[in-house]
Amino acid sequence: MTYPPQDPGAPAGDPYGQSQPNAGPPAGGYAPGQAGASPYQAPQPGYEPGYAPAAYPGQADPNAAYYTQPAYDPSQAGQIPYGQYGPPPVQATTKNSGGTVLLVIVVVLLMAAGGVGGYFLLGRDGDEGSIASDDSASAEESDPEGGSDGEETAPEEEAAPTPSGTALSVPSLGSLTPIPGEEWIYTAGPGASDELMADAEIYTIQHTPDWISYLGVGLYASTAAAFDPADLNASAEGAASVWLQGAFDTTEGYAQGEIAYTAVEVDGRPGVLAEWRNSWTSAGQYTDDLYEDTAILVVDVDGVNGFIGVASVSESGTASYAPAVEALLATDFDAETA
Structure with a gap:
C-alpha cells in the first residue's frame, strides 16, 4: 500500500421657611406671644413700646395687675426687682451622674480590650516579628517547589515514551x-x-x-x-x-x-x-x-x-x-x- 493516511433642604410643606441669620427685630419690637404685628394689638399708655401687654376689643385686660409694677431701676442692682410676685421659678435640673460613670467604665473596658488585642497581634516586647517568622515558615512549607534562595524550581516534565525495540x-x-x-x-x-x-x-x-x-x-x-x-x-x-x-x-x-x-x-x-x-x-x-x-x-x-x-x-x-x-x-x- 502507499503511505496512509449612584442636601436636604427645608422640610417639605413648611409655610414659614427658615429664619434668616443675623436678622434684626421688627420696628416697635415684638409683642409677647406674637410672631409679628397684629391688628388687635396697640401700645398701652405709660409703657415703652414692645413691653405693653396685648388688649383685645370688648375683653378685660388680663394683664392689668402688671401695670402698677415699677419700672426696673438699675441702681437697685442686687435687690429683688420682681415686686409682689417674686422671681420666676427656676426649673431644677438633675445630672445623670450614674449614666456618666457607666459610660466611663465602658470606655475604659474597651481601651483595655484593645490593648490586649494589640498585645497578641503585635507580640510582646522583645518578641516582635515572631508572628512574621511563623508566617514565613508557613509560606515556605506551602511552597515545596521553591529553592533555598527563594527561586522557584520548575516541575520536572514527564519524558515521552520511547520505543522499546521489542x-x-x-x-x-x-x-x-x-x-x-x-x-x-x-x-x-x-x-x-x-x-x-x-x-x-x-x-x-x-x-x-x-x-x-x-x-x-x-x-x-x-x-x-x-x-x-x-x-x-x-x-x-x-x-x-x-x-x-x-x-x-x-x-x-x-x-x-x-x-x-x-x-x-x-x-x-x-x-x-x-x-x-x-x-x-x-x-x-x-x-x-x-x-x-x-x-x-x-x-x-x-x-x-x-x-x-x-x-x-x-x-x-x-x-x-x-x-x-x-x-x-x-x-x-x-x-x-x-
Whole structure:
C-alpha cells in the first residue's frame, strides 16, 4: 500500500421657611406671644413700646395687675426687682451622674480590650516579628517547589515514551504487542496519532520508495469510526471502511475481497479479527505487487475503551503476514513495562 493516511433642604410643606441669620427685630419690637404685628394689638399708655401687654376689643385686660409694677431701676442692682410676685421659678435640673460613670467604665473596658488585642497581634516586647517568622515558615512549607534562595524550581516534565525495540506499546491501555520480525522498522510513536488510532506506535516494511507494508497498534479512535463493545463485528467493519479510504487509490482495477470475521480472545478480553484481501490489476511505477492482505483486530479492553491493531502486508512481504497477525493476537494488556 502507499503511505496512509449612584442636601436636604427645608422640610417639605413648611409655610414659614427658615429664619434668616443675623436678622434684626421688627420696628416697635415684638409683642409677647406674637410672631409679628397684629391688628388687635396697640401700645398701652405709660409703657415703652414692645413691653405693653396685648388688649383685645370688648375683653378685660388680663394683664392689668402688671401695670402698677415699677419700672426696673438699675441702681437697685442686687435687690429683688420682681415686686409682689417674686422671681420666676427656676426649673431644677438633675445630672445623670450614674449614666456618666457607666459610660466611663465602658470606655475604659474597651481601651483595655484593645490593648490586649494589640498585645497578641503585635507580640510582646522583645518578641516582635515572631508572628512574621511563623508566617514565613508557613509560606515556605506551602511552597515545596521553591529553592533555598527563594527561586522557584520548575516541575520536572514527564519524558515521552520511547520505543522499546521489542514491542509496540499503547501507554493509555498498558498494552504491549511483540514486534514480529527484524524486517519491521520503527516508524512512529508511542503516542502517535493515525486516522483510526490514538496513542499509537507504528512499524513498517519499505518495499519500494512509495510502497510499504504496515503494522500499527493504538487506542481505537471513536472520532473516526464508532466503537461499540457490544458489537465488535460492526466496530471492525467501520474501521475497515476508514482504513480503505485512499489506501489503494494509486492502483488500477482495485477490488476488495469479502471480509471474514473471527471471534477471538486476547489476554482474556473479547475481540474480533477481520481479514480480507485487496487486489488490483496494476499499481504502475509504485510496485509490481498485485495484492495485499489486511487484518484488523478490535478488542474490548474494559467495556469502554477499545484496542485496535492493523497489519496490512503487500505481496512482496507475504511471509511476514502470518507472524504479524500472531503478534496482534499476542498483545498483553497487563504488561509491567507498558
